Amino acid sequence: KAGVTQTPRYLIKTRGQQVTLSCSPISGHRSVSWYQQTPGQGLQFLFEYFSETQRNKGNFPGRFSGRQFSNSRSEMNVSTLELGDSALYLCASSPQGEFNQPQHFGDGTRLSIL
């Protein structure tokens, strides 16, 4: 069974630009979550999607948004990029997003802002 696939693996952008990251969950998984990993703040939850609806949201500004498609694939968008947005962005999936189900992570997209 293929794992969680994130594309691209690396991105370099400049301040003020916008970026879209993509995530394909494990086949059959309907819940997709996004996390930001930085050396200073560690791993922080961005949002979770289930059946094309945002079900949960973390404490990030509105510049961070996402969506989920009918095939459960998800995209995350960051607009008006800031230097502090440089991070590893991780996508995770689980079958139904139940509380006791583990989430399975992709290898992430490393975003660098110049």
Added chain:
Amino acid sequence: GDSVTQMEGPVTLSEEAFLTINCTYTATGYPSLFWYVQYPGEGLQLLLKATKADDKGSNKGFEATYRKETTSFHLEKGSVQVSDSAVYFCALSPSTGRRALTFGSGTRLQVQP
């Protein structure tokens, strides 16, 4: 709110030494607990899990027991290998409310031959 506290790293051990990485948590109700491992340049891999008090999760020689009375989920391995060198994250999933993992800060393990 929920929180997870891990011991500071790095932890440096010789091959075949015993490993303990401490993890304590604060949460209401009965969270599920997880250990994830991250190798350089990769995402997080689920190492083991426990979903109720006194459960013991185990995988690849690693073990952790969900202790409700001490709110702990310490990771142990009897004999580490160089290939175990990585960063280890303790995480919790709440039993109600927002479906999101709360992670500890991570503990880097370095195993020397």
